[in-house]
Every structure is written in C-alpha cells, then in structure tokens.
Amino acid sequence: DFGTEQQKADWMPGFLDGTRRLAFGLTEPNHGSDATYLETTAERDGDEWVLNGMKRWNSGLHHATHDIIFARTSGEPGSPMGISAFLVPTDAPGFKIEFFWWTFNMPTDHAEVSLTDVRVGADALFGEVDRGLELAQHFVHENRIRQAASSLGAAQFCIDEAVAYANGRTTWGKALSVNQGIQFPLVELHTEAAMLRQLVRYTAWMLDKKHHMEVTHLVAMCNYRANRLACDAADQAMQTCGGVGYSR
Ligand SMILES: Cc1cc2nc3c(=O)[nH]c(=O)nc-3n(C[C@H](O)[C@H](O)[C@H](O)COP(=O)(O)OP(=O)(O)OC[C@H]3O[C@@H](n4cnc5c(N)ncnc54)[C@H](O)[C@@H]3O)c2cc1C
Known part of the structure; x- marks a missing residue:
C-alpha cells in the first residue's frame, strides 16, 4: 500500500x-x-x-x-x-x-x-x-486484529483444556465436570469466546470493505476484549486444573 x-x-x-x-x-x-x-x-x-x-x-x-x-x-x-x-x-x-x-x-x-x-x-x-503516521496506523490496525484473533485462540485453548481436565478428573467419586461450580464459569467463557469470534470476523470483513481508519474502533474493541478474555480464560483454566494448573 x-x-x-x-x-x-x-x-x-x-x-x-x-x-x-x-x-x-x-x-x-x-x-x-x-x-x-x-x-x-x-x-x-x-x-x-x-x-x-x-x-x-x-x-x-x-x-x-x-x-x-x-x-x-x-x-x-x-x-x-x-x-x-x-x-x-x-x-x-x-x-x-x-x-x-x-x-x-x-x-x-x-x-x-x-x-x-x-x-x-x-x-x-x-x-x-512527513506522512509516516498513516503507515503506522495501517500496520497497527492489521496487526491488532491479528493479535485479537491470536488471543481468542489462546483463550479457546485454555477453555478446551479445562473442559478436558474436568471431564477426565474424578473427585469424590464422580467426574469433576458434573459440578455446576466448575461448569458455569467455563460456559460463560465459552459463550464470550463465541461472541468475540463473530466480532473479530465482522471486523476483518469491515477491514476488507472499508478504509481501516473507519473501523479503528472495531479493531480496538476486538483487541481489548480478546486480550482480556485470554487472561480470564487462563486464570479459570488454572483454577479448574487444580495444582497442575500451576505447573508447566
Ligand atoms: C509484547 C509487546 C510487543 C510490542 N511490539 C512492538 C513493536 O514491534 N513495535 C513497536 O513500535 N512497539 C511495540 N510494542 C509497544 C506497544 O505498542 C506499547 O507498549 C504501547 O503503545 C503502550 O506504550 P507504553 O508501553 O509506553 O505505555 P504508556 O504509554 O507508558 O502507558 C502506560 C499505561 O497508561 C495508559 N495510558 C497512557 N496514556 C493514557 C491516558 N492519557 N489516559 C489513561 N491511560 C493512559 C496505557 O494504556 C497503559 O496502560 C510492543 C509491546 C509489547 C508489550
């Protein structure tokens, strides 16, 4: 460009x-x-x-x-x-x-x-x-939606790993995953990931259709929410996995 x-x-x-x-x-x-x-x-x-x-x-x-x-x-x-x-x-x-x-x-x-x-x-x-800032903004917008998609993937990985652990782990004689205290936070995260995926795809579509400065707010929304979700999902996955959640 x-x-x-x-x-x-x-x-x-x-x-x-x-x-x-x-x-x-x-x-x-x-x-x-x-x-x-x-x-x-x-x-x-x-x-x-x-x-x-x-x-x-x-x-x-x-x-x-x-x-x-x-x-x-x-x-x-x-x-x-x-x-x-x-x-x-x-x-x-x-x-x-x-x-x-x-x-x-x-x-x-x-x-x-x-x-x-x-x-x-x-x-x-x-x-x-003298017009380098335009180039910087162009790069940042393309890079930040990439970052959002990357963080969303990391979040989904954490959710999936937590679900797999909860299904495979037995506590008090039954699967850890049957407890609603385990299910609810993971379901909320999974729902948020599904909604965010749509926003990321919509924003990518808008970036293809419009000038990137017209959708800068959408890119920022994706980036803000996806990076937050990655942290929330990682935290919840660590809790779900108990002690091994703290290990490498
Ligand atoms: C992993 C990583 C990779 C990076 N890669 C690159 C790269 O390849 N190239 C590159 O050029 N840069 C890169 N950056 C830099 C990144 O773009 C900056 O970290 C970012 O712009 C924030 O600047 P800062 O760290 O100086 O924070 P600061 O500007 O010092 O801000 C500190 C905090 O205050 C907040 N803040 C700032 N101003 C205000 C205000 N007016 N009101 C309220 N809050 C405010 C900020 O949001 C932030 O939370 C990278 C950063 C990271 C962490």
Missing part, C-alpha cells in the same frame, strides 16, 4: 523467499501510547537521511533484516504530521540492539535499539515524507 513500484520490485521477492524480514520501530523508551511525541529524528544530508534515537519493544529483531524506523522529519512533538518511515538495514553502522527484553520469566524477541548517526539513502524512505 505504501511502497514505490521500485521498492515493490526490490522487496517482494525477498519477502516471499524469506530472505527479507521487517520489524516495526515506533515505540520508544519515553513514548508509547503517545507515539506522536517520538524523539527519534531523521535529518536530510544531501542524498541521505541521518537517523538518531532509541526504540523499545522492537519485536522480531532476532531475525529481521530491516527495521521500519519512525522518526520526526519536521513539526513539533505531538504533531501527527512530520513523522516519516524509513527502511533501515539492521546491520547499518550505528544501528545497535542494546538488549532483548525479558517478559515475566521468558526471553523474548522484543529489542531495545539505539540509532546513532545511522545513514540511509533516499530510497529508504517508506511512504511519503
């Missing part, structure tokens, strides 16, 4: 055979929800751009060949205009992965990145200069 014809010709073969992989660098140590206040800058120097700044939660950098770096090219902090996107090779001089974040007790692919006088050519500009 945003690449030039030349970029499409250059990039698509690599995307298809897996030799090129993109990460997405918008969030920074000081700015996440308020991403339009980003502090990373890109300054023009002849035919090149010079980038300086930091990125946080930069997912996928364990195998990305390039990073979409969002940087301010004009305007004041907070302005939606004046942000531009650049396709930066992850092996460019000055591009450094400082560390990968751990979440809870797991290592992750979410990197902390510093950019120090990173130089890229004019052909690295992705989309129009």
Whole structure:
C-alpha cells in the first residue's frame, strides 16, 4: 500500500523467499501510547537521511533484516504530521540492539535499539515524507486484529483444556465436570469466546470493505476484549486444573 513500484520490485521477492524480514520501530523508551511525541529524528544530508534515537519493544529483531524506523522529519512533538518511515538495514553502522527484553520469566524477541548517526539513502524512505503516521496506523490496525484473533485462540485453548481436565478428573467419586461450580464459569467463557469470534470476523470483513481508519474502533474493541478474555480464560483454566494448573 505504501511502497514505490521500485521498492515493490526490490522487496517482494525477498519477502516471499524469506530472505527479507521487517520489524516495526515506533515505540520508544519515553513514548508509547503517545507515539506522536517520538524523539527519534531523521535529518536530510544531501542524498541521505541521518537517523538518531532509541526504540523499545522492537519485536522480531532476532531475525529481521530491516527495521521500519519512525522518526520526526519536521513539526513539533505531538504533531501527527512530520513523522516519516524509513527502511533501515539492521546491520547499518550505528544501528545497535542494546538488549532483548525479558517478559515475566521468558526471553523474548522484543529489542531495545539505539540509532546513532545511522545513514540511509533516499530510497529508504517508506511512504511519503512527513506522512509516516498513516503507515503506522495501517500496520497497527492489521496487526491488532491479528493479535485479537491470536488471543481468542489462546483463550479457546485454555477453555478446551479445562473442559478436558474436568471431564477426565474424578473427585469424590464422580467426574469433576458434573459440578455446576466448575461448569458455569467455563460456559460463560465459552459463550464470550463465541461472541468475540463473530466480532473479530465482522471486523476483518469491515477491514476488507472499508478504509481501516473507519473501523479503528472495531479493531480496538476486538483487541481489548480478546486480550482480556485470554487472561480470564487462563486464570479459570488454572483454577479448574487444580495444582497442575500451576505447573508447566
Ligand atoms: C509484547 C509487546 C510487543 C510490542 N511490539 C512492538 C513493536 O514491534 N513495535 C513497536 O513500535 N512497539 C511495540 N510494542 C509497544 C506497544 O505498542 C506499547 O507498549 C504501547 O503503545 C503502550 O506504550 P507504553 O508501553 O509506553 O505505555 P504508556 O504509554 O507508558 O502507558 C502506560 C499505561 O497508561 C495508559 N495510558 C497512557 N496514556 C493514557 C491516558 N492519557 N489516559 C489513561 N491511560 C493512559 C496505557 O494504556 C497503559 O496502560 C510492543 C509491546 C509489547 C508489550
């Protein structure tokens, strides 16, 4: 949607055979929800751009060949205009992965990145200069409905595992699953998962039919509800499974 014809010709073969992989660098140590206040800058120097700044939660950098770096090219902090996107090779001089974040007790692919006088050519500009926020929103909407579907799948897995355990476990001489105290919370979660599935599908359909900014609220509703459901279902599944719910 945003690449030039030349970029499409250059990039698509690599995307298809897996030799090129993109990460997405918008969030920074000081700015996440308020991403339009980003502090990373890109300054023009002849035919090149010079980038300086930091990125946080930069997912996928364990195998990305390039990073979409969002940087301010004009305007004041907070302005939606004046942000531009650049396709930066992850092996460019000055591009450094400082560390990968751990979440809870797991290592992750979410990197902390510093950019120090990173130089890229004019052909690295992705989309129009100063209009990078449109690209970011496009990506986020497509990515957040993916996240919603992913969380819904995780929730359904937890529900199914809990039901299977309750059916197979015997307490006081009968199946654990015959107790309504076990059934009701799982039935409520299963019902919510079924309703949410329809909302996710409807939203995906709307994303295909309309401009993504017209359905941003639907994407947010899916994402909010699905991530909440994944946590609720995981909690209930752990309780249903008793002690082993706490084990790996
Ligand atoms: C697993 C993971 C992967 C990620 N991958 C990427 C990635 O690949 N690329 C990328 O660029 N970013 C990525 N992110 C970053 C993500 O987009 C940010 O975490 C998100 O935008 C929130 O920013 P923040 O963490 O700085 O929270 P903050 O902006 O500091 O917000 C903290 C809390 O306050 C709330 N809040 C903020 N402002 C207000 C307000 N005005 N009123 C009320 N509440 C408010 C927020 O909702 C949040 O709950 C990832 C994050 C995670 C956890």
